[in-house]
Amino acid sequence: KRFISLMQESGSHCKHPVTHLALSGGIGGAKLSLGLEHVIQSPKLMIAGNTGDDFRHMGLYISPDLDTLMYTLSGRSDPERGWGLAKETWSFMETIKDMGGETWFQLGDRDLVTHVERTNRLNQDEKLSEITSLFCKKYGIKAQIIPATDDPLQTLVETKEGLVSFQNYFVREQCKPKIISLQFNGSETARPCTELEKALSSSKLETVIICPSNPFLSIDPILSVKGIKEGLKQSRAKVIAVSPIVGGDAVKGPTAKNLRDLGYPVSALAVAKYYSSFINGFILDKRDEHDASLIESLGIKVCLEDTIMIDLKSKIRLAKRVLDFSKSL
Numbered sequence: 001k002r003f004i005s006l007m008q009e010s011g012s013h014c015k016h017p018v019t020h021l022a023l024s025g026g027i028g029g030a031k032l033s034l035g036l037e038h039v040i041q042s043p044k045l046m047i048a049g050n051t052g053d054d055f056r057h058m059g060l061y062i063s064p065d066l067d068t069l070m071y072t073l074s075g076r077s078d079p080e081r082g083w084g085l086a087k088e089t090w091s092f093m094e095t096i097k098d099m100g101g102e103t104w105f106q107l108g109d110r111d112l113v114t115h116v117e118r119t120n121r122l123n124q125d126e127k128l129s130e131i132t133s134l135f136c137k138k139y140g141i142k143a144q145i146i147p148a149t150d151d152p153l154q155t156l157v158e159t160k161e162g163l164v165s166f167q168n169y170f171v172r173e174q175c176k177p178k179i180i181s182l183q184f185n186g187s188e189t190a191r192p193c194t195e196l197e198k199a200l201s202s203s204k205l206e207t208v209i210i211c212p213s214n215p216f217l218s219i220d221p222i223l224s225v226k227g228i229k230e231g232l233k234q235s236r237a238k239v240i241a242v243s244p245i246v247g248g249d250a251v252k253g254p255t256a257k258n259l260r261d262l263g264y265p266v267s268a269l270a271v272a273k274y275y276s277s278f279i280n281g282f283i284l285d286k287r288d289e290h291d292a293s294l295i296e297s298l299g300i301k302v303c304l305e306d307t308i309m310i311d312l313k314s315k316i317r318l319a320k321r322v323l324d325f326s327k328s329l
Contacts, residue, residue: 016043017204018144020323021196021237022211025050025218026065027082027252028244029211030072031309035319036209037073037143038312045143047073048196050213051128052155052184052221055167057105060115061122064167065218066132066147067114074139082252085110104172129193144195148222151190155221156183166217175254179261182216187224192231200231207326208232210241212307214255215274216262232278238326240281242318243268246307247287269294276300281329283307283322301329 020040024033024047033047049066056062064083071077071085078086088108097103107115114135121131127150136145155166159177169177192200199205213219223229232239245268250256256266264270269291272282276298284292285307292302303325309315 016144017202018046018195018199019044019204019206020046020209021199021205021207022047022209023148023213023219023222024048024065024069024211025213026053026068029065029213029218030068030077030082031315032209032211032242032319032322033069033143034072034312035309035315035317036322037141038316039319039323041142043142043144046195046199047143047145048148048192048222049132049145050218050221051147051149051153052217052224053166053170054153055165057167058102058107059119060107060112061119062105062115063118063128063132063147066128066145067111069145070114070132070135070139070141073136073141073143073145076139084108105167127193129195146193146195148192148196148228149190149225150193151225152186153190153221153225154185155217156185158183170217170254175257179216179258181262182220184221184224187221187226190225192225192228197227197231200228200235203236205235205237207323208235208237208239209322210239210275210279212242212244212251214244214253214258215271216258217254229278238281238329239279240283240322240326240329241272241275241279242283242322243271243285243288243307245271245288246285251308267291272298272300281325283318283325301325 022033036045049069053065054063068083076085078084088110092109093103118131128147129150132145156163157169158180244255259266268284268288272295281301282295283303283305286304295302305321
């Protein structure tokens with residue numbers, strides 16, 4: 001109680017008290033985050049990104065989800081792939097291939113600048129949150145994008161062949177191995193980064209949005225950090241999840257396969273149940289309206305909406321709907 005009181009006191013002196021907090025993975029979460037930033041247009045919006053995907057490759061520290069968030073919100077992302085930078089060139093990878101080096105993880109020439117500068121600053125003992133904040137300022141991003149934690153956190157995937165690192169599972173193996181379980185190394189000792197801890201305990205926080213990211217690969221690593229799930233349960237803010245399942249399937253990525261692998265039905269209802277201990281509301285796609293009454297029977301309010309985000313207009317529309325729904329709870 002004393003810790004929470006101290007955090008509330010320190011949070012009350014923030015220049016921009018956070019009123020809206022989003023928890024996000026990569027592509028799907030970045031789409032909604034972009035809509036939220038266009039609506040809120042202020043550092044009062046904080047987006048906590050997953051760092052379980054982070055890894056070192058070719059000596060560089062790479063944060064795929066944080067990069068996707070930064071590139072998307074700054075208007076620099078590749079619109080076709082959804083990740084990486086637009087107008088990218090690949091001379092570095094072509095040269096690495098000629099030298100017989102590893103090419104399974106693609107690093108664009110322009111993208112390399114982010115990884116090199118981040119690694120250099122980390123080697124000088126700067127925090128990942130400080131570096132991310134600096135990059136966001138350089139990119140002109142109004143929202144606060146932060147890593148969920150500044151401490152080491154690594155998602156490991158248990159398959160029949162044994163434990164593999166996340167990027168080996170996700171990129172190298174293209175999510176083909178069946179998941180038996182997931183481990184989040186470092187979660188026992190990791191703490192939320194200071195800004196996130198302040199936001200969660202602040203009386204100014206109105207809404208927490210669980211973006212339509214993969215519940216297991218993107219959101220669970222964030223929730224595994226000690227204090228975050230507890231903070232969501234204790235917060236007076238409304239906690240709303242946006243379904244990553246539309247019409248009984250995932251919009252993109254391995255969410256549907258992961259649900260099956262881990263013994264869950266592929267449905268929005270399964271996701272709502274998974275989050276039921278800490279959410280107040282659930283944005284359900286209209287195509288899954290048949291699940292609405294079952295979700296509400298869990299004590300979770302439901303908002304029916306078209307959740308497909310195909311352009312900026314639809315991203316903004318969904319963001320507005322989420323915020324209006326929060327006010328109605």
